[in-house]
Amino acid sequence: MPDRTDVRLGEYGTALLRAEQLTPRDVERLRVLQARGCLNLDQARSGWRLKADATVGILVLDRVRVVIEPKFAIPGEQLMSWLAYALGAPEPLLATPRRWATGPEGYADLVATALLEQCGQLVRGGLRRDYVRRQGLEPVLRGRLDVTAQVSQRYGQLDRLHIRTFDREVDIWDNRVLGTALRVACTLTAHPNLARDLHTIADAFPQASTPDAALRALDRTRYTRLNVRYHAAHTWARLLLRGGGVTDILTDSGVTADGILLSMPALWEAVVRRLAAEASAPQGGHPIPSGGPTGITVQGDLGSASTFRPDVLLSLPGGAASARTLLPVDAKYKRYDRYGVGAADVHQLLTYSAGYARRNDPCAVLVHPCQSGHSRRVLSVSGPQGPIGSIHVLGVDTRTAPQRAVEWIRSVLPWADRR
Structure with missing residues (x-):
């Protein structure tokens, strides 16, 4: 990979680039990402002004390598733990911690290391034939x-x-997609030792004709007892090959720039969905779809009907033997550990509580990330006619392990107050 200048900025951060640092092809790539809501690119007096959205990752352009770092919600050393938790993939054993603030490595190196670890296990156990x-x-x-x-x-x-x-x-699609992903990872990493290890293990795998062909094969893959051990490696391969995210977290947006980007709000939504499901399971709860017959719809306005859909809708056992109650849970990737909940989010959560929760005690749950320990507060909303509803605002400490967060969520969700 040719030498490129590193440009580092945090999510929501801004960087100024000289006019000669971006080629016409780079500008076209960044415009595509801008149309997808990943970043903004504006012309400045002396070049270009690049502003990141709530997106982290790496973009390898012709002359620069843009590294967008997590700004606050998930520390760099913990990002892989929460990403693996959101994807339902095993967390790799990293040889050395990679810190966003001090090291030259970026988010792509974390994912590349995870892929390397899983592919190494497959090679040691023998590739599937x-x-x-x-x-x-x-x-x-x-x-x-x-x-x-x-x-x-x-x-x-x-x-x-x-x-x-x-x-x-061994020249089958299960192995081809991994060979293709390993070669893509080699082009993204700036760490020489990691690049060498990726190149070495890539020789053990066949390669697909194009990354698009490998992605299509991944979308067709169904796991059985014969290839289930490939599932974790395919998860990291999909993240690298898709560039703009994975289907489980972020819908493929067809990004053409070389690199890997992750929407932090989408990641947090995936985390909260799993946290809520695992926390409610011991009490007999489980998530249910929030659309169709259980959806909240708005009709009668101009255009088509709109809907309100919480990120998670939990079905919980009620007081009677056959009765169940619904608890809406919404994920917000915002600094609600430092600032008050915005009026728009209060209105949204009150709509959820009115549509799903019990009439005598309407409530909803808002889950946000924080780094100063777990936090909990309850917003009570009332009017001239009495109480309207309550919003349980839960801050999950992202410095802890996800499994510890599950235990805390289980102890403070609203049903814990009624036991």
């Missing part, structure tokens, strides 16, 4: 003779035989 049908021209008969091809192309000559074979090989 499957039967692959081949057609070839050989001097001896092996497999089946392709009579039609032999007669029409060799005209009776028997020095070379057209044959069809069906052998077990």
Whole structure:
């Protein structure tokens, strides 16, 4: 990879680039990302002004390497733990901690390290083989003779035989997608030792024709007992190949720039969905869809009907044997550990509580990240006719392990007050 100047900024941060640092192709790439809401690019007097949104990651452009660091919500040394938790993938054993504030490595190195760890385990355990049908021209008969091809192309000559074979090989899609992802990771990392290790292990894997072909294969993949051990490696491979995120977290937006970006609000929503599901399970709770028959709809306005959908809708056991109650939970990637909850979010949560919660005690839950210990407060909203509803504002300390956060969420969710 040619030498590039590193440009570092935090999410919501701004960096000034000289005019010669961006090529016309770079500008086109960044415009595509701007249309997707990942960042903003404006012309300045002496060049370009690049402003990040709530997106972190790496962009490898022609002359610069843009590193967008998490600003506050999840510390760099903990980002991989929460990302693995959101994806449901095992956390890799990192040889050395990578700190955003001090090291030259970026978010792509964390994911590349995770992919390297999983691929190493697969190589040590033996890559999966499957039967692959081949057609070839050989001097001896092996497999089946392709009579039609032999007669029409060799005209009776028997020095070379057209044959069809069906052998077990490692050149299958389960392995091809990993070989492609490892080679993509080599182009993104700036750490020489990591790049060397990625290049070495990539030689053990076949490669797909294009990254797009590998992504299409991943979307078609179904896991059985034969290939389930590939699931974790494929999770990290998908994140690298897609560039703009993974299906579980962020819908593929067709970003053409080389790099890997992650929407932090989407990551936090995925974290909260899993936190809520795991915290409610011991009490008999489980998430249910918040659309269709259980959706909150607005009709009668101009245009099509709109909907209100919380990030998580929990179904919890009620007082009666067969009764169940609904608890809406919403994820907010905002600094509500330092500032009051915004009026728009209060209105949104009150709508959820009125639409889903019990009439005699309407409530909803808002979960936000923080770094100063877990926090909890309850907003009581009332009017001239009495109470309207309550909003439980829960701050999850992202410096702790996700499993510890599950235990805390379980102890402070609203049903804990009624036991």
